Amino acid sequence: MQRIILVIFLFPLANVLFGQSADLQARYDYVEKYYPIAIEKMQEYGIPASITLAQGILESGSGKSELAVEANNHFGIKCHKEWDGETYYMDDDSPNECFRKYDDPAESYNDHSLFLTTRSRYDFLFSYQKDDYKKWAKGLKKAGYATNPHYANLLIKIIEETGLAEYDKKALDPGYKLPQRDDLVKEVKSNSDVSHDDLKIEDYDTPTVYSRENFEVVKHSDAGRPVYENHDVKFVFAEKGDTFFTLAEEFGLYSYQIYKYNELERSSLLTVGEIVYLEKKNKKAAEQxxxxxxxxxxxxxxxxxxxxxxxxxxxxxxxxxxxxxxxxxxxxx
CATH class of the missing domain: 3.10.350.10 (LysM domain)
Incomplete structure (x- = not known):
């Protein structure tokens, strides 16, 4: 009887934990796509990138809400009397409310900045430090941006769980080079522009420094890629076209696991021939x-x-x- 009770208890717990992991990964994927725009808007208008990204995540369900998908509206901005652009109607606080519709998400991000900088009720926010996301979150709630009484705490929770404060630091760093973008986000690598959604290995003249002959093939992926083992840790050699996302999909992992196992940044690009671990590396080597x-x-x-x-x-x-x-x-x- 005790075993049955334990299984019944653990089953919903496992579902909860899986749901949390999936939600966090959806946030990471969203940030990966839109952080350059948020940083650009912080540098242009003074709104913390962490706040912009957290609002985008919360208001758009990490880009998966009906309003985000159908209207490219990531911040839940309603029409208001001055709006003369395209519109999208859906139920919200009241039935069949009017929301702004954009050609692409970048327009939504720009309009969000204009919305906060052109309305006097938000003026006091710009007296806060640009990296004080807690004050900004509480200020947005105070100014009436959203009706949810927990709005400020939700933004702060998203920022801290997803590590969004690092983008405020990047925006405030005079030496930080903002990735170029066109319409949405583009990263520049060599002379080739690649959409950040589909960052792939380019044809660099980078020599393959790791010899495959030194490692043993232990299995193959469903796609036929050989998987090697090094000191009991499985890995693959990066190939042309690989990204964190494609590797994660091929091996049933989350993209954040790939770059964390390999101690890379989310914005890092893979190089043909480099080792990409599929598991956490060891704390020490067998060799002295x-x-x-x-x-x-x-x-x-x-x-x-x-x-x-x-x-x-x-x-x-x-x-x-x-x-x-x-x-x-x-x-x-």
Whole structure:
């Protein structure tokens, strides 16, 4: 009887946890697509990118709501008397309410900035620090942006769970180079512009530095790609056309797992021939030490030995970003 009760209890719990993971991944995917626009608008109008992204996630259901899909309206902005553009009608606080309709989401983001900067009831928000997302969230609720009494707390929760404050820092960093975009978002790599939705490996003249002969094939994916194992950690070699999203789909993972396992940023591009781990790397290697060769970086070494970079740094008492000279002997365990 106790076993039956335990199973009944765990089954809905598993569903809840899966739902939370799926929701978080939907947020990551949304941010991956729209963060350059949010940063651009912060630099142009002074509205925190974290607030813009959190509102977009909340108001549009991470871009999956009816209003976002059918009208490209990501912020729930209603028509109001001054709107003379296209409209979309749906039930909201009242039946058959009028909402603004846009040609693409970028227009929605721009209109959101104009909406906040041209209405006097939001003027006080711009006296707050640009990176004080908590004050901005509470201020938006105070100004009446939404009727939900928990609106401010919901925005703060989304920002903190999804790590959106980092985009405020990027926008405020004078040295940060904003990715170029056209209509939605485009990342620039070499001389080829690629939609951020479909970031793919380009034809770089990057040599394949990892020899496949050094690793054992342990299985193949359903698509026929060989999967290798290095120090008991499974990985693949990046191929032309690979992205975090396509690899995650091929191997039944979330895209954030791919870049976290490989200690990359969400905006990173893969290079043909590089090792891409499908599991978390080890905290130490089987080998005792490694003598650094010309051209090797700490990340290259961490990938080669399937050891987490942060642990490689810790073992050797090194700071992130340090460059090691050829001939340096690193401890691996």
């Amino acid at each position: 030490e490694h003598a650094v060769q010309p051209g090797e970086s700490l990340r290259f070494i961490s990938q080669y030995y399937a050891i987490q970079l942060k642990h490689l740094l810790k073992i050797n008492g090194l700071e992130p970003g340090v460059i090691v000279e050829p001939g340096t002997v690193l401890r691996l365990r």
